[in-house]
Amino acid sequence: MTTIGGRVGTAMHGAGMQQKELAQRVGMTPDALSRALRGQRGFAAVELAAIAEVLDADVHELITGTPDPHRLVLAARHSFDHDTGARSVAGIDEDRSLLADVRLAYAQITPVRAPLDLPSDVEGIRRLLHPDFVRPFVDRLAEIEVDVVRIDGPSTAYSFLVEERPVILLPESGNWFHENWSLAHELGHLALGHEGVVPGTALADVKEREANAFAAELLLPAVTLQQIDWAEIRPAEVAELVWTWGVSTGALSRRLKKLELTPSAEVAEVLTWSTQKLLRRRWTGAKVGEPITRRMRDAGERRFPTWLQEAHLEQIAEGAVGKGTLAWMLGVPVTSLEVDEPAAAEELSDDALAELIG
């Protein structure tokens, strides 16, 4: 299959669509589409884009026969119903336009910054992140060339590769304990080489379980938890650990159960509380300054990798990209963004136009 028309025809048949319907849906006459499919007429760029949209095809692949190097192969963090054991990603369709926006921010920069090889085991990752990595988790990930993007809107966390560079996308939530789990979980997908972990794909449930086990061992190592006397520990000490480990009460409770560690009734009770309630009522550190609010604010801020923003600044200065994407990354109106950029283009003058026309 060597022509665009041939590939469009194949995609059309694959989608079970007739020529007449496709022509009507993309605003072409049946005759124009028929000739284009036979290679007797070209396609306008908007026609190909519309065809790709209608057929849910990759427009780059329709043009070249090979997948778009900028496409995102996603792993989505599934929500897990602890009662039924069911996993799902309810908002993935609504998230696609946001994911496309993130993809655009990377695709406008060529080449993207080179990644590091990630070890596939938890201990290897922990060594790279260094001790006490949880509080500055996002910064530590940046040091090992794992990008973290945090924006308002996505229904869940995602991970994907952009030209081999690992990226984790998080929703702005303010819940640092959920965010840390998402970071560890998505890091698990990346380290384990999982791709395409979305509902309906092969082994999605298995890969989700593996990523979750990775996150659990990274944030709550079994050996660490087994060294603690859970029958004797006081709620204030548990609160201190929940703060230090950066996890939720629910996550710790489930991890103890999984490791068959039984806490005292008093600790079991406080682990049924929300994370915020435990910290505000039992954590002594909460009385000094406003650490909880500060941590919430940090986990709620829009964030893009610094290198990506700097690369956009350079490209804007060279006139190679517009400043709309940088403004979007910064969360500011494009009209207010003053950056180094080439002088605006001028129209032909009246005299120059008259002279050109003759």
Add this chain to the structure above:
Amino acid sequence: MTDAPLLFFHDTSVLVNFHRPGLIPVLGPLLRENVRWTGSIRAECARKEQQLELPALVDAADRLLGEPLLPEPSEHLSIRQLRRQMASPGDHPQQHLGEAESITLIQKRRLRAVFVTDDRAAMSWAKPIDCVGTWRLLRLARRRGLVTMEEAKALWQEFVGAGGTPPSTIRTLSQFVATYE
């Protein structure tokens, strides 16, 4: 290449502006009939005809511009690449494709051409291709007696009535009349 006729490649915006008062036919004699458009611009015009309720926009443009130019297979990736650099998050997937297609065809085919557009951002992307927009074309058409003052005023009024903001020097009708008289 210098002996080749100078071609005027039309973007959607200028066609819409000239169509509202029925002035698209003026562009033929004004530009020595050396006028062109691409398939994506024609498709955009068809969409605008529906969206903006501009009956016969495509018919009028067809009569002026004839069969649109379509990209060769080897030109599509360059169009997509330029479109990607022009885009911002939130843009419709088909936005900028018309401008990117016109600019790419002019550049790849080394055409001696002017891009007729009111899109300032597109003008920047078109560099070093010369660009011209609605108001300069209209002024030249007035100077050459191809458009009456009443017709020119109609274009300005229709443009403003549709929510457009004219350049600062012709922001009011009296300024416009003084400039185009």
